[in-house]
Amino acid sequence: MGRSPCCEKVGLKKGPWTPEDDQKLLAYIEEHGHGSWRSLPAKAGLQRCGKSCRLRWTNNLRPDIKRGKFSLQEEQTIIQLHALLGNRWSAIATHLSKRTDNEIKNYWNTHLKKRLTKMGIDPVTHKSKTDAFSFTDGQSKTAANLSHMAQWETARLEAEARLVRESKLKSISFGSSSAIPPAAPPLCLDVLKAWQGGLSKSTKGGFNPDLEFVDNPTSAVECEGGMVKEEGEEEWKVTNGIQDVIFTIESSWPLDSGKVETGQVEVSNFMDGFSDQLLSNADHQNESDKGGDSDNGREEVFSNEKNESYWNNILNLVKSSSSDSPVF
DNA sequence: AAGGACGTCAACCGCGGTCAG
DNA sequence: TCTGACCGCGGTTGACGTCCT
Numbered sequence: 001m002g003r004s005p006c007c008e009k010v011g012l013k014k015g016p017w018t019p020e021d022d023q024k025l026l027a028y029i030e031e032h033g034h035g036s037w038r039s040l041p042a043k044a045g046l047q048r049c050g051k052s053c054r055l056r057w058t059n060n061l062r063p064d065i066k067r068g069k070f071s072l073q074e075e076q077t078i079i080q081l082h083a084l085l086g087n088r089w090s091a092i093a094t095h096l097s098k099r100t101d102n103e104i105k106n107y108w109n110t111h112l113k114k115r116l117t118k119m120g121i122d123p124v125t126h127k128s129k130t131d132a133f134s135f136t137d138g139q140s141k142t143a144a145n146l147s148h149m150a151q152w153e154t155a156r157l158e159a160e161a162r163l164v165r166e167s168k169l170k171s172i173s174f175g176s177s178s179a180i181p182p183a184a185p186p187l188c189l190d191v192l193k194a195w196q197g198g199l200s201k202s203t204k205g206g207f208n209p210d211l212e213f214v215d216n217p218t219s220a221v222e223c224e225g226g227m228v229k230e231e232g233e234e235e236w237k238v239t240n241g242i243q244d245v246i247f248t249i250e251s252s253w254p255l256d257s258g259k260v261e262t263g264q265v266e267v268s269n270f271m272d273g274f275s276d277q278l279l280s281n282a283d284h285q286n287e288s289d290k291g292g293d294s295d296n297g298r299e300e301v302f303s304n305e306k307n308e309s310y311w312n313n314i315l316n317l318v319k320s321s322s323s324d325s326p327v328f
Numbered sequence: 329a330a331g332g333a334c335g336t337c338a339a340c341c342g343c344g345g346t347c348a349g
Numbered sequence: 350t351c352t353g354a355c356c357g358c359g360g361t362t363g364a365c366g367t368c369c370t
Binding site for chain 3: 037058
């Protein structure tokens with residue numbers, strides 16, 4: 001059967017956009033919203049495929065995108081989220097609301113991936129290349145736990161990204177660009193705090209965590225501890241065999257409201273230094289780029305101990321950024 | 329100065345998911 | 350339930366700029 005082409009290819013322009021094309025597209029969307037991308041080019045008088053128009057709009061012409069150099073904070077956020085989500089650029093982009101997925105993808109491929117590689121970290125697994133296969137039992141359990149958590153977090157972020165997309169679509173489709181509200185802040189990652197709480201309390205006792213969606217209420221219900229779960233909140237339970245950590249996440253903005261209802265325990269002091277590593281490597285980047293391998297030794301001695309805490313550093317940064325950063 | 333190598337980034341391509349008919 | 354149109358995502362390509370020899 002085969003898939004039909006997305007649009008008539010004959011007579012359509014390809015390649016770089018001209019200022020005239022941009023002006024036509026901008027003018028049309030400002031007046032009518034984009035509506036159906038497929039029919040937009042004809043209506044806007046553009047000899048372009050609808051997909052090309054959508055891409056041009058989302059990556060270049062949208063009024064709410066930020067261009068230019070990535071800040072260190074943005075770099076850290078990308079690395080943290082990439083560790084959790086992998087190459088899910090659109091999901092990552094929802095946490096850097098003024099950056100496009102394409103820009104983040106390019107930045108990762110051209111800058112961050114190389115920097116991690118230079119640090120001796122596999123940019124795919126986010127593990128040190130030197131001992132990726134030499135975890136002790138405890139370490140591999142921790143890695144498995146984190147992987148488990150990442151899978152859940154991935155699913156949640158995807159749903160969240162969909163919400164953001166839908167809200168943006170509505171605002172664009174039904175109004176002029178001047179009426180587009182700023183992107184809503186994403187859910188905080190308080191789930192990670194809850195997870196860390198359970199993790200730190202039970203590391204000596206055969207930690208076997210599981211994450212379970214409890215229910216998705218349509219009306220307020222009474223929860224344990226006398227707390228009332230409001231309509232629209234989702235309730236999740238982290239089970240490690242010793243204790244349950246139950247927390248709720250509202251499904252609407254504002255969302256800095258993840259609540260750990262039970263089992264919130266002291267979070268261990270994770271090693272600071274991931275930021276320093278990044279900064280240090282950024283500082284040395286120019287030197288080494290100019291041909292010097294002066295910091296190769298430093299990279300090679302990126303120790304097992306540091307690798308051990310790599311994931312912890314990521315979690316730590318996520319934890320801190322959830323309270324300190326506007327990103328979370 | 330020339331041209332080859334490398335880096336960057338905008339844009340394209342094809343696939344998978346979603347949804348309406 | 351099935352089918353096909355549409356949309357969005359991620360991987361890839363190619364043009365252009367800069368660096369290196």
